Every structure is written in structure tokens, then in C-alpha cells.
Amino acid sequence: MPSIDGLASLLPDPLHRLALRYSEFIKFAIVGGTTFVVDMAIYYGLIFTVLEEKPVVAKIISGVIATILSYILNAEWAFKNRGGRARHHEALLFFAISGIGVVLAAAPLWLGNNVFDMRHNLGAVELAVVDFVLAFILGNLLQMAFRFWALRRFAFPEQQLPGGQGGSTDLDPTPEELTDEELGHA
Numbered sequence: 001m002p003s004i005d006g007l008a009s010l011l012p013d014p015l016h017r018l019a020l021r022y023s024e025f026i027k028f029a030i031v032g033g034t035t036f037v038v039d040m041a042i043y044y045g046l047i048f049t050v051l052e053e054k055p056v057v058a059k060i061i062s063g064v065i066a067t068i069l070s071y072i073l074n075a076e077w078a079f080k081n082r083g084g085r086a087r088h089h090e091a092l093l094f095f096a097i098s099g100i101g102v103v104l105a106a107a108p109l110w111l112g113n114n115v116f117d118m119r120h121n122l123g124a125v126e127l128a129v130v131d132f133v134l135a136f137i138l139g140n141l142l143q144m145a146f147r148f149w150a151l152r153r154f155a156f157p158e159q160q161l162p163g164g165q166g167g168s169t170d171l172d173p174t175p176e177e178l179t180d181e182e183l184g185h186a
Contacts, residue, residue, distance in 0.1 A: 027078035028148055031070060032140075039066035040136055047131070055119075056110050059135050063102035070098065074151065082156035093155040101147045105139035 042062035051058040
């Protein structure tokens with residue numbers, strides 16, 4: 001399977017440079033897309049079965065499971081070239097930040113259900129659509145923006161420059177000058 005950097009090399013030069021420059025964000029977005037699908041599948045599995053009357057509880061459960069998967073994928077892939085913290089400290093910060101993210105993702109759904117009391121005014125299909133918009137569109141946009149900022153700032157604060165450790169000593173090497181390890185292909 002091709003890597004992000006491998007796919008980026010197929011792009012025309014201006015797009016290639018943009019893809020390399022924002023590869024960390026692209027990887028974060030791919031992790032987010034993956035965990036979005038997991039979160040949504042678990043959420044709808046719960047609200048259409050055992051938690052039909054408890055959508056906020058279902059959203060928190062699905063969010064926690066998606067967060068565990070997110071930590072593994074982000075730490076091992078998206079933010080692989082960042083560090084600065086011991087693994088246990090990094091994990092603690094990641095889960096604290098993600099806990100805030102889970103609350104942010106559930107907040108629009110909670111407001112819709114508890115402040116605006118919409119569960120009693122909508123049919124099943126309408127309710128599913130509104131729940132989706134509140135929990136998975138608005139909620140995920142809120143938490144994604146917060147988490148990307150906070151993870152880079154607190155959990156994975158130090159970007160490890162390409163090179164060093166026996167690699168290129170150039171502070172701004174071209175992709176051709178970097179080894180597969182430095183590009184994250186290992």
C-alpha cells in the first residue's frame with residue numbers, strides 16, 4: 001500500500017510540496033476519518049438496540065472506543081515524527097485532550113436533546129438525521145479543531161526535524177535527500 005509521501009510524489013510539483021508540507025495534517029485527517037466510521041458504527045449500533053432512549057450515553061461510549069483507536073493510530077503514524085514526552089505522559093495528555101474532545105462532540109447532541117427537547121418532536125428518520133448532524137458533523141468539527149491544536153501543542157509538542165540521527169544534516173532537505181525512515185515509511 002502506498003504511503004502518503006509516495007502518493008504525494010505522484011502529484012504535480014506545487015501540489016506535491018503542499019502535500020509534503022501538510023502531511024501531518026493529512027495523516028491526522030485520515031486517522032480522523034477512520035475513527036469517525038468506527039464511532040458512527042458503534043453509536044448507531046447502540047442507539048438502534050440497547051441505548052435507544054440514551055443517545056448521549058451511546059455517543060460517549062462510541063467516542064471513548066474511537067479515542068482509544070485514535071491514540072494508537074496518531075501516536076504510531078500521524079504524529080510519529082513528534083515527541084518530547086515519555087510515552088505514559090504523552091498517553092495521559094492524549095486521553096485528557098481526547099476526553100475534552102468527546103465532550104465537545106457530544107455537546108451539540110446534548111443541547112438538542114436536553115435544552116431544545118427535540119426527541120419528542122421528531123419522527124425516527126428525522127431524529128436520525130438531526131442526531132447525525134449534531135453529533136457527527138457539528139460535534140466532530142468542534143472536537144477535531146480542538147484536538148489537532150491541543151495534540152500538537154501539548155501531547156506531541158516537539159517536532160523532530162528530518163535528518164540528524166545519522167541522516168541528513170540539512171535542516172531543509174528535499175524528499176530525495178531523506179531516507180525512508182525519515183519520511184515515515186518504516
